[in-house]
Amino acid sequence: MVFDGPIIQVDRLERRFGQTVALAGISFQVAAGEIVGLLGHNGAGKTTTIRLVLGLLTPHGGTVRVFGLEPTVDGEQIRQRTGVVGESPGLDERLTARELLQVFADLYDVPRVVQAQRIAALLEQFGLAEVAERRVATYSAGMRQRLALARCLLHNPELLLLDEPTAALDPVAAHHVRELIAERRREGRTILLATHNLDEAERLCDRVVILERGRVLVEGPPRELAAALGVPARVTIEVEPEQVNSALDVLARRGMRAQAKPEPGRILVEQLAKRAVPDVVATLVGAGIAVYGVELRTPSLEDVYLALHQRTERR
Amino acid sequence: MHWQRVRAIVRKDLLAVRRSRPVLVPLIVLPLVFFLAMPVGFGLLGRFLGEVPDSELEPLIRALPAADRAQLERLEPGQQIAVVLISYQFAPLILLVPLAVATAIAADSLAGERERRTLEAxxxxxxxxxxxxxxKVLAAVLPAVVIGWLGSLVSAVVGIAVTGVGPPLLPSPPWMLLVGLGMPGIALLGLGAVVLISARVRGFQEVMQLSGLLAMPLIGVMVAQASGLFLIDWRLALLGCVVVWAAAFGILRAGRRLFQREALLRLG
Incomplete structure (x- = not known):
């Protein structure tokens, strides 16, 4: 029977560790073919959520359904259809890449007749074919993470759970891993990506769920979150360098928060709605200020995140 | 039960052990000491002490089972010493080998796996x-038993060659019982203890140190024999094996109950 509901359905999920509340009733869904980012600081509840989805932990309240199944009952079936890359790659450094993939192919019940071919293909695809007979101990952090990704694809899973897959990598290695994740997305796999890298989430995810202290702060497509939450754009206006102070006075009289940027002649205006930009430019020009350019930067996920964080801190 | 998965765990753990010096060293050194150096040493000792006065040998021989005593008295004094030492007095010590092998592999495979952060994968x-x-059980117990049995075979052959004495004095019935029945039992007991210790202790070294305490009863038996308190005959050997198996069964059952995903994850 083909399951056509959400791949992951989390409903008022709760989990405590002693007195510490790790999850305080979170709800979200992940649809088939979607890549959803689970965002939050360390301790926000991302890893706990992933462990509950896999059936490694028992919920203390609420429900999780994965492929319509309950992880605590059907964990084996769920894990058979899911590939996981944890916070740490979790590779036994004493084994070679090929040995390690052979072991995990057996653990994922990959038929022996196709194992060698599939392992060779993955090693090739992840750029590890030439070092396949070398022990993992000799690998760089980037190579290890690529091997962990290759391992999680051995059984051709429908769902990928990636927990901070680029956290310990240098920028080049992280970029490579992100490309590999993007490829999996193009293959149509469903991905839940736990990260605190906002840039990564913005680039890769269709939707993000922002967690803080075990609660969902907000969820939605990264580009729409700013508008939905009223996070304003940042506007940089370039004027004649000698007129920067006059321009700041004009803007202050209009009640706008503006400041001179380090570069000569550039002013940053905060909390400015996009539709107000023509009016501001007209006011400056009307006051005799020479305006040479306007640069409008739509709020990034980072801006959204910071705005949300400030709001929760104020509460 | 998916045997492909079980075999994969055994293969992975044994591959890793073969490449881990802290685990491999006891696996090589202990069998050399107990299965080679000990029979050769005691055999040669018997030759050098061949002229020991009867008064010094007598307490040792007197402690032997009556049936064995008659056969032993027909041997040269040097051979008598070698047989008493190899087949009786130091016989319980050969159990240290499967115990050490099983605990070293199990500690690496359980606590070591957590320490390396490879368990969650x-x-x-x-x-x-x-x-x-x-x-995990098979990965630790199979090598322990295979090394124990092969080593014992080598030890028996070497003992016979060096002393010129054969069965039923060398190897003796209690020695054979300890090898055949005691070795798998003590390996399982050691493994069970590591499972329990690993549930409370994080690191490989800590688990190894604590599980080393399991050797104390074996050393105690040896000391008791040396002090003339008793000498293991086949009945005592059989009783010892039954006790070890019962303890192993109980401790493994308790270990299995602790071996749950969530509990393992909490410790990791």
Whole structure:
């Protein structure tokens, strides 16, 4: 029977560790073919959520359904259809890449007749074919993470759970891993990506769920979150360098928060709605200020995140 | 039970052990000491002490079972010493080998796996808790028993060659019981203890140190024999094996109950 509901359905999920509340009733869904980012600081509840989805932990309240199944009952079936890359790659450094993939192919019940071919293909695809007979101990952090990704694809899973897959990598290695994740997305796999890298989430995810202290702060497509939450754009206006102070006075009289940027002649205006930009430019020009350019930067996920964080801190 | 998964765990753990010096050293050194150096040493000692006065040998021989005593008295004094030492007095010590092998592999495979942060990668696969447990048990116990049995065979052959004495004095019935029945039992007991210790202690070294306490009863038996308190005959050897198996069974059952994904994850 083909399951056509959400791949992951989390409903008022709760989990405590002693007195510490790790999850305080979170709800979200992940649809088939979607890549959803689970965002939050360390301790926000991302890893706990992933462990509950896999059936490694028992919920203390609420429900999780994965492929319509309950992880605590059907964990084996769920894990058979899911590939996981944890916070740490979790590779036994004493084994070679090929040995390690052979072991995990057996653990994922990959038929022996196709194992060698599939392992060779993955090693090739992840750029590890030439070092396949070398022990993992000799690998760089980037190579290890690529091997962990290759391992999680051995059984051709429908769902990928990636927990901070680029956290310990240098920028080049992280970029490579992100490309590999993007490829999996193009293959149509469903991905839940736990990260605190906002840039990564913005680039890769269709939707993000922002967690803080075990609660969902907000969820939605990264580009729409700013508008939905009223996070304003940042506007940089370039004027004649000698007129920067006059321009700041004009803007202050209009009640706008503006400041001179380090570069000569550039002013940053905060909390400015996009539709107000023509009016501001007209006011400056009307006051005799020479305006040479306007640069409008739509709020990034980072801006959204910071705005949300400030709001929760104020509460 | 998916045997492909169980075999994968055994293969992985044994591959890793072969490449781990802290685990491999006791696996090589102890069999050399107990299965080679000990019979050769005691055999040669018997030759050098061949002229020991009867008064010094007598307490040792007197402690032997009556049936064995008659046969032993027909041997040269040097041979008598070698047989008493190899087949009786130091016989319980050969159990140290499977015990040490099983605990070293199990400590690496359980506490070591957590220490290296590789355990969660196994827990996120479809493997069931019982399959993972069985894989870990077999990975530790099979090499321990194989090394113990092969080493004992070598030890018996070397002992016979050096002393010129054969069965039923060398190897003796209690020695054979300890090898055949005691070795698998003590390996399982050591493994069970490591499972329990690993549930409370994090590191490989800590687990190794604590599980080393299991050797104390064996050393105690040897000391008791040396002091003339008793000498193991086949009945005592059989009783010892039954006790070890019962303890192993109990401790493994308790270990299996602790071996749950969530508990393993909490410790990791």
């Amino acid at each position: 196994l827990l996120v696969t479809p493997i069931r808790d019982e399959e993972l447990f069985l894989g």
